Amino acid sequence: MTATTDQILAAAAANSVPEEPGLSSIAPSLTYSDDSEDQDELRAPEPPRKRRASTRLISQSATDIQRITGESTQQLIDRCCGVSCCMNFQKKKQGIDYEHVPLPDNDAFRSLGLRIEEIPAVLTAIAELPEQFTFLEKPARPQSQTASPADSGISLGNDANTENNGPTSLEHSFRNLELEDLDTSIQPPSFVQPHPPYHVYPAKIHNTRELTRDGAEKRTFHFDLDVTDYPNEDQRDFKVGGAIGVTAPNDAAVVEDVLDLLLIPRYLRDKPVLLRTTKGRWPTVWGKEKARELVTTRRDLLTWCSDLQSYPPTKSLLRVLAEYCYDPNEKKILTFLCSGEGQAVFCDFRTGPHISISQILSAFPSAKPPMDVLLSVFQPLMPRFYSLSNDPHESYEIRDGKQHRIIEIAVTVHETADWRGGRRAGIGSGFFQRQALRFMDLQGSGEKAPQLYIPMFRGLMANPLAKQFVSDGPMLLIGAGVGIAPFRGFVQRRLKNANCANKVWVLQGIRDSLVDELYSGEWGVHEDEVKRVIESRRGEGRYVQEEVLNQADLVWFIINSLDGRVFVCGSSKGMGEGVEEALIKVAMSKGNLEHDEAKKFWELKKEVGQYIAETW
Incomplete structure (x- = not known):
């Protein structure tokens, strides 16, 4: 018999009754949760695990295909194009x-x-x-x-x-x-209009820098964009966790x-x-x-x-x-x-x-x-969309004796093989990379304020990560790669609020902290207490979804707390799917739920805005 919504929530609540934290938080420690790798010094060392690839094999037989898709091989072929072309590739026919x-x-x-x-x-x-x-x-x-x-x-x-x-x-x-x-060298023609009533605005690059180091698998650049003169089109403002559109x-x-x-x-x-x-x-x-x-x-x-x-x-x-x-x-x-x-x-x-x-x-x-x-x-x-990586209400710079309002974004360059040799970047990320390198070259040549622009518009300020949360409930932020960027603004705002002390935690998945840890040291005070970095290419080679399981006590405390929220941001392939399954396992373990019940539990949390996933 399938459990009802009330039964699922009741079962989960019976196994976890968190209390409202007082002056000293009763939340499980991010650093010293059960099974955390920081406890390794207290137990016998384990032999190092073999390094794993970033991708994993999900099917190797017709049975696996049917398990994943719910269709037989023949059904899949027929749905593809109706003529079974994949099974008759270059097969000659009689009489032709x-x-x-x-x-x-x-x-x-x-x-x-x-x-x-x-x-x-x-x-x-x-x-x-x-x-x-x-x-x-x-x-x-x-x-x-x-x-x-x-x-x-x-x-x-x-x-x-x-x-x-x-x-x-x-x-x-x-x-x-x-x-x-x-001037269409810095912005598109006026008839290129994104979401009405927005029009494209050439935001001047205030500053830019590379967040990754030599040896990183993908390059990531940070941009400070000057939006001091951005037109006030609809009386809305930039929000923490929001995204801007870019007409690259x-x-x-x-x-x-x-x-x-x-x-x-x-x-x-x-x-x-x-x-x-x-x-x-x-x-x-x-x-x-x-x-x-x-x-x-x-x-x-x-x-x-x-x-x-x-x-x-x-x-x-x-x-x-x-x-x-x-x-x-x-x-x-x-x-x-x-x-x-x-x-x-x-x-x-x-x-x-x-x-x-x-x-x-x-x-x-x-x-x-x-x-x-x-x-x-x-x-x-x-247009391409990029999440803000700062608290836009608190970010200002003084230049030329004037106060400039700044929004910040991080962009990872996506490349593919080019037929002429070498590699080429995507349209959006390639544009950002060209602008960043050009800006840094001009700075290196002695130009103090290069005149380079990003054609953008204020859009998607109502996306899931940009909702206004008036409460100060506990918050867990889970991300990998550039998906961690919007969390930086959340943490910056939270750590400035005394009522939110000890109520924000970050799990950041990266490949190698020596070359691609984004925004290290830029999260605000007590960064080492609120953020854990999980490396997949160094040490034991762990993924962020594995750390979600290690932090089961913390996850379960947050999601069952008053106004507690869990955020996930990053690629849906690999990280997003893995974190979702890890959260289900946490609910099964801590809430004593079956797999389907645990899955329904998180679906219900998503409906009420306590579980927010922004993946691509």
């Missing part, structure tokens, strides 16, 4: 003629890893050519001023005021079909490469052009779905509006390339990838190495579609 097609002889094509031997002479079920809904045209009227490479676009239409909220100068530009006077642009070199591959003349790349769309939100990000006319430039559309590297290629993209491909062999291969017969190769293609737009254009050099046709099949460039 095949032909050998010479493959493109270039490094970009070889990097795609396409396993193509022979192609059927007749292809069926070819994807239809996608509808074109973007068109680039010459502006209907002559421009009244000379355009510069820094110009951007404005929206033309009855709702110009609602989408742009621009000053009188923008209204004048609207009437005369001119490019607005906006594509790398200028990547944009230039795509323009070169599309044979766009250099004199046209920054020249005003009329963009006409027939439907959808693009290129406004979150504007209304409707037809639009915008005066902008080709460079701005690729820099700020089109994602050139984050998504695997789609059949719509390949179909457009095939349509405008003049080499017959390249056309045959692209058409094959869009056909029913090429479904297996296409599936393997999409799940293979990370592929960028410039890579696929280089792989099929004879494919030269018009840019406006390609814009209809490119993925939109979406």
Whole structure:
């Protein structure tokens, strides 16, 4: 019989009745909990465990697949594409003629890893050519001023005021079909609008530094952003645990490469052009779905509006390339990838190495579609979100005799192999890394206040980690990697509040404290008493989820205390899943619950806001 909600909570409460801490906390010690590794000096040493990899094998047979997915192998195949392509990869069929097609002889094509031997002479079920809904045209009227490479676009239409909220100068530009006077080297065109009513604001980098050291598997940078003049759009403020949105642009070199591959003349790349769309939100990000006319430039559309590297290629993209491909062999291969017969190769293609737009254009050099046709099949460039790593209500700096308001974030650089050799960073983290390195280079050359910016907007101040907690109940913060960043603001605020003394604890998972412990020594007073660091690549090689089990007494005390809360932040793969299972085991052990009851216990705690997980 399945236990009811009341039964689960009653059973848990019966096994744990925490008391309200007095002047001296009765909470179990973070440092000296049962089974804590700090007790090793009191017992015989154990032989060191073999170092483990960061990933783990979760399936190695059909039975494992069924246990994880709840489906048989055949059901999984049928759900994937309906034609069992994964089981018939490059399998010839009787009665069909095949032909050998010479493959493109270039490094970009070889990097795609396409396993193509022979192609059927007749292809069926070819994807239809996608509808074109973007068109680039010459502006209907002559421009009244000379355009510069820094110009951007404005929206033309009855709702110009609602989408742009621009000053009188923008209204004048609207009437005369001119490019607005906006520096798109530091911020996107005004029609690129995130969550209304927010507009993108170029926040000046006040300072930046690298948090990791040489030898770290991933580099992490810290940024102090000056938001002194951030517009007060909706009477809301930055919050502890909140996140900002960043409209990171594509790398200028990547944009230039795509323009070169599309044979766009250099004199046209920054020249005003009329963009006409027939439907959808693009290129406004979150504007209304409707037809639009915008005066902008080709460079701005690729820099700020089109994602050139984050998504695997789609059949719509390949179909457009095939349509405008003049080499017959390249056309045959692209058409094959869009056909029913090429479904297996296409599936393997999409799940293979990370592929960028410039890579696929280089792989099929004879494919030269018009840019406006390609814009209809490119993925939109979406904002990236980063949690605040400080208490924004208490962070101010004095510079040039003035007080500046500062918000802080930490960004870990995510890299993947590049087909030209070496590695390339993601759009967002790569942009931050370029800005950080450039800032530090300018500082090193003697420039005191480099003028570099991060295009951001105040968004997601109502995310789970940014809720206003008026109580001073105990709090346990569990995170790994850059997921620990938002907890720093919580701890800074808590340690300043006398009523919250001895009521905040942090479990921080890292690989190696010598190279990648973030914000060491920057959590405030008594840091060594509230924070425990768990290293996976040094010593015994422990993971943060293992320490959750070691700190079972503390976890159980906090979650059953009045207004007690447990926060988890970091990657959902590995850390997030492991911590969730560890918390379930804590409830099973301390609450004497079955696995399903323990899982339900944490679900109920999540519903009432006592268990908060922000993973990605």
